[in-house]
């Protein structure tokens with residue numbers, strides 16, 4: 406059976422990695438049988454990141470490349486009825502989540518002192534010598550990544566202001582609809598849930614989490630997807 410390799414649940418959310426949660430949501434929405442393998446070691450992953458899948462001889466990283474592979478192998482029940490324009494829009498919105506919103510979210514957890522004070526709990530189970538230096542190393546790596554992308558060069562209020570602009574745009578797209586493109590979920594909803602559940606279902610103290618908690622449309626959206634596709638985990 407296809408194996409989904411992903412991080413462990415933490416902080417009240419099924420996966421702290423929006424990309425792992427995206428892929429698990431896609432598999433569940435598309436009804437693809439799979440087994441979850443919990444792992445926090447990214448070194449053995451094909452691209453040094455999670456999620457990845459193992460499907461027989463195929464070992465593959467990157468949630469989007471994996472979804473392309475799954476569409477090829479199992480068909481495309483979620484996106485097949487989208488028009489060419491909607492497919493183009495879905496790609497642009499996906500990029501807003503994965504290439505834009507990602508960076509304020511990373512900042513809020515790894516760099517903002519309030520977020521970091523919580524995140525250190527993730528390393529509590531490391532054996533003692535590692536526990537002293539691994540958290541700082543990982544944080545330094547994320548800081549470098551955010552700085553390289555550019556977001557990390559801004560002031561905290563500017564970073565949060567960008568993040569909030571992205572969230573308002575997403576709120577506008579969703580409107581009063583059940584899913585991003587209407588009554589039925591598409592693969593964009595897997596991405597959206599991966600990110601929004603990470604804000605709605607966690608209690609980090611920053612403007613992005615506060616905005617998520619205060620937006621009834623986001624709260625209802627996450628509850629709808631949790632109820633519809635993750636109810637077996639309760």
Ligand SMILES: N[C@@H](CCC(=O)N[C@@H](CS)C(=O)NCC(=O)O)C(=O)O
Pocket residue numbers: 421422423424425447453454455456466467468469
């Ligand atoms: N483009 C990748 C991004 C995956 C990704 O960034 N994963 C992060 C967790 S959210 C990771 O494994 N980070 C560990 C590292 O960079 O060492 C995807 O869509 O799967």
